[in-house]
Amino acid sequence: MTAAKAEKPIITLxxxxxxxxxxxxxxxxxxxxxxxxxxxxxxxxxxxxxTLLRMIAGFDExxxxxxxxxxxxxxGIAANHRPTNMVFQSYAIFPHLSVADNVGYGLKKxxxxxxxxxxxxxxxxxxxxxxxxxxxxxxxxxxGQRQRVALARALIMRPKVILLDEPLSALxxxxxxxxxxxxxxxxxxxxxxxxxxxxxxxxALIMSDRIAVMFDGQIAQLDSPExxxxxxxxxxxxxFIGVMNFLDAKAVGEKGGKITLDIQALGTLDIPASALPxxxxxxxxxxxxxxxxxxxxVMDGAKGSGHEIAAEIAESEYYGDMTYYLVSLPGxxxxxxxxxxxxxxRAVLEPGSKTRVSFSPESIVVFR
Amino acid sequence: MKLNSEGRKGLFLISPTFAYALLLLAxxxxxxxxxxxxxxxxxxxxxxxxxxxxxxxxxxPLYRELMFRSLRISIMVTLVTVISAFPVAYYVSFRVKERxxxxxxxxxxxxxxxxxxxxxxxxxxxxxxxVFNSALLWAGIIDEPLQFILYNVNAVVITxxxxxxxxxxxxxxxxxxxxxxxxxEAAEDxxxxxxxxxxxxxxxxxxxxxMAATLIVxxxxxxxxxxxxxxxxxxxxxxxxxxxxxxxxxxNAPLGAALAVSSMFIVGGLSLLIFLGSRRVGRVAGE
Numbered sequence: 001m002t003a004a005k006a007e008k009p010i011i012t013l014x015x016x017x018x019x020x021x022x023x024x025x026x027x028x029x030x031x032x033x034x035x036x037x038x039x040x041x042x043x044x045x046x047x048x049x050x051t052l053l054r055m056i057a058g059f060d061e062x063x064x065x066x067x068x069x070x071x072x073x074x075x076g077i078a079a080n081h082r083p084t085n086m087v088f089q090s091y092a093i094f095p096h097l098s099v100a101d102n103v104g105y106g107l108k109k110x111x112x113x114x115x116x117x118x119x120x121x122x123x124x125x126x127x128x129x130x131x132x133x134x135x136x137x138x139x140x141x142x143x144g145q146r147q148r149v150a151l152a153r154a155l156i157m158r159p160k161v162i163l164l165d166e167p168l169s170a171l172x173x174x175x176x177x178x179x180x181x182x183x184x185x186x187x188x189x190x191x192x193x194x195x196x197x198x199x200x201x202x203x204a205l206i207m208s209d210r211i212a213v214m215f216d217g218q219i220a221q222l223d224s225p226e227x228x229x230x231x232x233x234x235x236x237x238x239x240f241i242g243v244m245n246f247l248d249a250k251a252v253g254e255k256g257g258k259i260t261l262d263i264q265a266l267g268t269l270d271i272p273a274s275a276l277p278x279x280x281x282x283x284x285x286x287x288x289x290x291x292x293x294x295x296x297x298v299m300d301g302a303k304g305s306g307h308e309i310a311a312e313i314a315e316s317e318y319y320g321d322m323t324y325y326l327v328s329l330p331g332x333x334x335x336x337x338x339x340x341x342x343x344x345x346r347a348v349l350e351p352g353s354k355t356r357v358s359f360s361p362e363s364i365v366v367f368r
Numbered sequence: 369m370k371l372n373s374e375g376r377k378g379l380f381l382i383s384p385t386f387a388y389a390l391l392l393l394a395x396x397x398x399x400x401x402x403x404x405x406x407x408x409x410x411x412x413x414x415x416x417x418x419x420x421x422x423x424x425x426x427x428x429p430l431y432r433e434l435m436f437r438s439l440r441i442s443i444m445v446t447l448v449t450v451i452s453a454f455p456v457a458y459y460v461s462f463r464v465k466e467r468x469x470x471x472x473x474x475x476x477x478x479x480x481x482x483x484x485x486x487x488x489x490x491x492x493x494x495x496x497x498x499v500f501n502s503a504l505l506w507a508g509i510i511d512e513p514l515q516f517i518l519y520n521v522n523a524v525v526i527t528x529x530x531x532x533x534x535x536x537x538x539x540x541x542x543x544x545x546x547x548x549x550x551x552x553e554a555a556e557d558x559x560x561x562x563x564x565x566x567x568x569x570x571x572x573x574x575x576x577x578x579m580a581a582t583l584i585v586x587x588x589x590x591x592x593x594x595x596x597x598x599x600x601x602x603x604x605x606x607x608x609x610x611x612x613x614x615x616x617x618x619x620n621a622p623l624g625a626a627l628a629v630s631s632m633f634i635v636g637g638l639s640l641l642i643f644l645g646s647r648r649v650g651r652v653a654g655e
Contacts, residue, residue: 059553079556092554096572105568106558157558 001058009057010035010160017217018051022226025051028065032349033161038187040196040204043173044213044240049197052214052291056195060081070160086163087153089170092350095140099125100134103152124156127186137146144175151183156366164196168203180206186276201241205229213237233277235287237368244289245336249366251282261364263288265329265336269307271361280368287367292339294363297325306354311357313349323348403625413622421626431610431627435634438606441521441596442589445528449585450578451528453536457577460537461544472541477536483531487598490527494518494599519601527595532588536581543572543577579646583639590635607631 009032026048034040040050054060056067058079070083071100085106094102104121112120125131128148133141143151147167153164157253167183168176186206187194190338198204202212205225212222221228221237232238235246253260259271259282276282298308313328314335323342326335338357340346381492404421407414460471478486492497494517501513547570555565566598593608599604607627614624 059556078561079553080559080561084557085556086557088550089552090548090550092548094551094554094569105555107558109564117378153554153558158515 008035009033011195012066012068012127013052013165014066014068016052016062016067017056018055019063020041025217026062029214029217030057031192031219031222032210032299035195037151037209038184038194038196038207038209038249040198040208040361041214042201042204042211042240045079046216047198047214047365049199049214050165052197053086053165053197056161057084057086057163065145075279083160084163085157085161086158086165086306087147087150087154087167089165089167091145091150091167092169093141093149095139096135097138099130099136099138099141099149100137102149103134103154103156104159120156124152127155127190128152129182131159137360143170146181147171147179151186155186155192159192161193161195162229167195168201169174169200170196176203183207205241213240214243215240229291231277233363235289238289238365238367243292243337244287245295246287246291246367247332249285250287254282259285261285261288261366263364264307265332266307266359269361271364271366275362275364275366277366284368285366289365290336290359290363292324295336295338295359297340297349297359298328299349307361308356308358311355313353313355313359315351316348318348327355329357331340375417380497385621400628403622404629406481406622408620408622421623422630424623425626425630431607434605434607434610435631437521438608438631439639441483441524441604441606441637442528442586442592444525445532446522446582446586448525448529449532449536450540452582453533453581454540454578456533457537457540457544461541462598475537478530478533486531487527487595490523490530491518491529491599494523494526495542500523518599519604521600521604523599523601524596527599528589528592531595532585535584539580539584540574541573543580547573576648579643582642582646586614586642587639590631 010069011033012091013029013031013033016026016029017024029048029052041052043049045321051060051237056069056074056140057347058074058077058081061075074082094105097105100118100121102125104117107120109119121134122131125133128151130145130148130152133145133149138149140144147170150167151162165184168179171179180203182193196204196207205228208225210222210224211228212219213228214220215236223231226236228241232241235244238244239246247266248264249261251259252262252268257273258278259273260268260270262268276285297311297313309329311330312328312329314327317324317326321342323340325338328335336357342348380557403413405417405419407416407418441599443530456475460475464471481489491498495501496515496518498514498516498518502509504510505513517577551569551573552565555569560568590606591608593606593612596604596606596609611627611631614620614627618624
């Protein structure tokens with residue numbers, strides 16, 4: 001993907017709002033979705049992400065604001081005239097049609113010669129690894145297969161944008177993980193812009209080029225998965241994506257590109273001034289956050305790195321590859337969560353063990 | 369055959385229902401079939417089996433004409449009923465957002481009065497000095513009352529179509545309710561306008577309801593005798609009126625029975641054809 005192509009917006013949302021009676025489902029959403037990217041709308045249920053997706057598809061109209069798709073304003077254009085295709089949460093496979101007729105449904109209007117039509121349908125089926133399934137009845141398919149048919153039905157239309165409404169939520173864990181990788185690979189190979197709606201942060205992180213995290217009808221943060229995880233701009237985003245330990249903190253000094261923080265339980269330490277989000281003054285800092293994997297429980301004999309403080313294990317949860325410890329720090333009531341990879345020979349500590357916790361100041365995220 | 373206790377309990381439980389069905393459905397039917405092979409001999413019945421009644425039923429032009437007319441009228445009634453029921457069912461299913469149950473309740477409102485009363489009401493509406501004619505006269509559209517609207521086939525069709533409307537609306541409504549609305553959105557998303565979408569998704573998926581409505585209306589209307597008798601005049605009489613006459617005034621129960629059995633088989637055959645045909649239509653319409 002070239003940089004120039006990546007920058008071109010395929011969809012521009014400008015101040016989009018939507019009210020249902022007295023309920024405001026969307027409170028002014030503005031964003032640009034770039035051509036060819038895998039874009040996710042991530043948020044808890046009721047945050048307005050599905051409403052936004054349905055507006056892009058043309059099933060709903062904004063109360064105010066505009067949606068521009070491929071340079072054309074979409075107001076008043078019905079779903080059947082928009083260059084978008086949707087993969088529905090329920091898949092919406094036509095039960096009275098065969099697999100091939102489902103996939104070719106949108107193509108019928110073009111009145112292609114039979115041979116060409118058949119070839120296109122088979123090609124689309126092959127793209128989703130369902131080659132040869134055409135003559136089957138739709139109702140004989142499994143959940144995963146239905147999902148693929150729904151995808152093939154959208155792909156065959158060669159739309160500018162494919163919209164996916166929680167497409168994997170009905171699949172079991174193994175299949176879901178497999179489909180995440182497959183969808184990502186497919187999106188890269190066809191180069192069509194995908195917009196995914198999901199409430200599963202892990203899914204969004206794995207699949208997306210960029211993610212818009214939505215709360216209460218607004219975009220809270222729009223960033224790459226890595227930036228969202230490492231530099232969440234609010235505590236709410238931080239706790240929605242992954243796990244974050246929060247500690248009260250305040251800035252006590254600033255000197256030579258460093259900010260000195262007084263942090264609950266961790267004590268006084270310096271962080272680089274570059275850790276401060278743009279437009280935020282040191283005096284605004286009220287809390288800091290540390291991810292569980294950014295701290296370590298210092299095991300017997302091992303040498304910690306960076307800062308170290310005394311601690312006690314309150315609980316341990318063994319996950320096989322990882323152990324999650326709830327660790328009590330002196331000066332903090334709530335224990336913090338620390339994850340440790342269970343490498344060869346590393347012991348799992350019992351609750352009650354006295355230990356030390358190490359962390360590096362670079363991993364600290366500051367919040368208002 | 370040895371039955372375990374559960375099997376015995378099961379038999380015991382279904383036996384009243386079974387006896388009831390035997391007594392009220394099978395027994396009269398068997399009796400009618402037996403009658404159809406006998407001969408009326410003034411006051412006595414000659415029980416020597418004969419096919420003479422069937423020969424008469426199938427060859428006499430009068431009976432044939434009545435049978436064809438019955439079929440023609442009930443097919444017309446069915447078409448009128450189902451075609452006018454579909455928009456009503458569609459409206460209630462797709463457009464009514466609240467109080468659907470109230471709508472359905474109101475659709476069944478005509479059933480609060482007796483069938484006979486409703487037929488008489490149509491007489492009042494369609495009669496020479498009836499509501500319909502009076503209204504047209506009052507509005508100055510006609511100079512003298514229309515006579516072709518009562519005591520003929522049209523009156524029979526109108527009255528029966530009204531009487532059977534709820535029986536057609538309800539199964540179609542149920543079929544429409546069962547359609548997953550996301551299928552309609554998917555069709556629209558894939559480029560269909562409202563009309564194409566209706567013929568490619570809504571109608572094929574509503575076929576089971578339309579078929580049920582067709583059979584529910586068609587089968588009983590072939591055998592209706594109250595409506596033709598009250599509003600049909602002479603040209604509106606149907607086969608059941610003849611069957612009634614044979615069992616009554618004409619004192620020829622065996623011939624009446626043969627006519628009844630014949631009409632039952634014809635209706636059964638027709639229903640089977642419609643059933644098989646509609647399954648084909650359902651499959652083809654979606655493509």
